[in-house]
Amino acid sequence: MPNQETILKTNSTIGIIGGGQLGRMACFAAHSLGFRTVIFTDQKNSPASFVTNQTIVADYDDKEALKKFASLIDVATFEFENIPAATVEFLSSLKAVYPNADVLKTTQHRILEKDFLNSIDIKTADYAEIKSHEDLLKNLEKFGTSILKTATMGYDGKGQFVFRGVEQAEEIWRIVSDLVFSQKLILEKFCPFESEISVIVARSKNGETATYEPLTNIHKLGILDKSIYPAKISESLKIKAQKAAEKIADKLNLIGVLAVEFFVMNDETLLVNELAPRPHNSGHFSMDASITSQFEQLIRAISGLSLGSTQFHSEGHMKNLIGQEVNNLEEFTKNPRAKIHLYGKDKVAEGRKMGHVNILNSK
Numbered sequence: 001m002p003n004q005e006t007i008l009k010t011n012s013t014i015g016i017i018g019g020g021q022l023g024r025m026a027c028f029a030a031h032s033l034g035f036r037t038v039i040f041t042d043q044k045n046s047p048a049s050f051v052t053n054q055t056i057v058a059d060y061d062d063k064e065a066l067k068k069f070a071s072l073i074d075v076a077t078f079e080f081e082n083i084p085a086a087t088v089e090f091l092s093s094l095k096a097v098y099p100n101a102d103v104l105k106t107t108q109h110r111i112l113e114k115d116f117l118n119s120i121d122i123k124t125a126d127y128a129e130i131k132s133h134e135d136l137l138k139n140l141e142k143f144g145t146s147i148l149k150t151a152t153m154g155y156d157g158k159g160q161f162v163f164r165g166v167e168q169a170e171e172i173w174r175i176v177s178d179l180v181f182s183q184k185l186i187l188e189k190f191c192p193f194e195s196e197i198s199v200i201v202a203r204s205k206n207g208e209t210a211t212y213e214p215l216t217n218i219h220k221l222g223i224l225d226k227s228i229y230p231a232k233i234s235e236s237l238k239i240k241a242q243k244a245a246e247k248i249a250d251k252l253n254l255i256g257v258l259a260v261e262f263f264v265m266n267d268e269t270l271l272v273n274e275l276a277p278r279p280h281n282s283g284h285f286s287m288d289a290s291i292t293s294q295f296e297q298l299i300r301a302i303s304g305l306s307l308g309s310t311q312f313h314s315e316g317h318m319k320n321l322i323g324q325e326v327n328n329l330e331e332f333t334k335n336p337r338a339k340i341h342l343y344g345k346d347k348v349a350e351g352r353k354m355g356h357v358n359i360l361n362s363k
Contacts (some may be wrong), residue, residue, distance in 0.1 A: 007304035015073035019046025021343040023079035029295035040069045047343045060087045070094035081108040096254040098302040099277045107275045110151045126189040145188035151184035179200040193263035199245040199281040202297040203254045210307040211242045227282040228317040257298045288339040288358040289314040314360040326354035
C-alpha cells in the first residue's frame with residue numbers, strides 16, 4: 001500500500017509542461033481524480049489551455065515564468081519530450097517533476113537512448129553516430145538500406161532521410177551537413193520488420209508497476225494511422241514485450257508512464273524502436289477500452305495513488321484523425337460503438353493530429 005504521506009491530497013495542483021492534446025487529456029484525468037491543473041506552454045490557445053484551471057504562456061527557458069509555475073503547483077510532469085532538459089532540471093530544484101530530467105535526457109536523444117537500451121541488453125537496430133561525410137559513407141557500406149535522423153527533435157517521420165544506396169549520400173549530405181554543427185546525427189540500419197507494436201507501462205513513485213498489453217500500429221506517411229487491439233502477435237511475444245517494457249521502466253527509475261515501440265522481426269525477436277516517457281498516441285485506445293486509461297495512470301503514478309487495472313475490456317482499434325479527416329466525422333457519429341475525441345485545434349493542417357476515434361468491436 002502507498003505511504004499516505006506520499007499521496008497528493010484532493011485539490012492539490014498538478015503542473016503539466018506542454019499544452020498539446022496529451023496535456024489536454026491528462027487534465028481531464030487529473031480533474032476526475034479531484035486535482036487541479038496548471039499548464040505551462042509556449043503556445044497561445046493550446047488544446048490543453050481550454051480545459052485547465054490556469055495556463056502560463058512563456059518560453060520554456062523563462063526562469064521567472066517557471067518560478068511562478070512552481071509556486072502554483074504541488075508536482076509537475078510533461079506531455080511531450082521536445083522540451084529543454086534544462087527546463088526540467090531548473091523546475092526540479094523548486095518542485096518534484098516526474099519523470100525526472102535524466103529520463104528526459106535519455107529518451108529525447110536517439111543516440112543516448114539506444115546506448116542505454118543496449119547497456120541493459122535490450123536489442124535495437126544497428127546504429128552509428130554520423131559526424132562527417134566519411135562516417136556516412138562508411139556506415140552506409142556497412143548497413144545498406146538505412147535511415148538518417150537527427151538525434152534530437154523530430155517526430156512523425158520529420159527530420160528523417162531514407163538511404164537505399166550509397167549513391168544518395170552526396171545529395172542528402174548537402175541537405176544535412178549544416179546540422180552536424182548544431183546537433184548530432186544518427187544512422188540506423190533499416191530493419192525489414194513484420195509489424196510494429198507498442199506497450200505502455202506505468203511505474204509509480206511507490207515503485208508499483210502496471211503494464212498494458214501490446215497494440216499493433218499501422219502508419220501512413222510516417223504518422224500513426226491506427227492502433228489495433230489485440231496486437232497481431234503470439235502470446236509468448238506479448239509477454240516478452242511487456243517484460244522488456246517493465247525492465248526499461250525499472251532501469252530508468254521511471255515515475256510516470258512510458259511508451260515502448262517495438263519492431264516485430266519474427267515470432268521470437270523484438271527490437272526496440274523508440275521510447276516516449278509520457279502518454280502515447282498508440283495508448284489512446286485505453287481511454288475507452290481499458291479499465292484505467294493511460295492518462296489516469298499517469299496521474300495516479302505521479303500523485304502517489306495506487307495504479308489502476310490495465311485490463312482491456314474491449315477489442316477494436318484507435319483511428320487517428322489527421323488533417324482534413326476531421327471534417328469527415330459522419331461515418332463515426334453514426335457508429336454507436338465509436339468514441340470520438342477531438343482536440344480543440346482551430347487550424348486544420350496537413351499531417352496535424354486533430355483528434356482520434358476509438359472503435360469498440362461488438363462481441
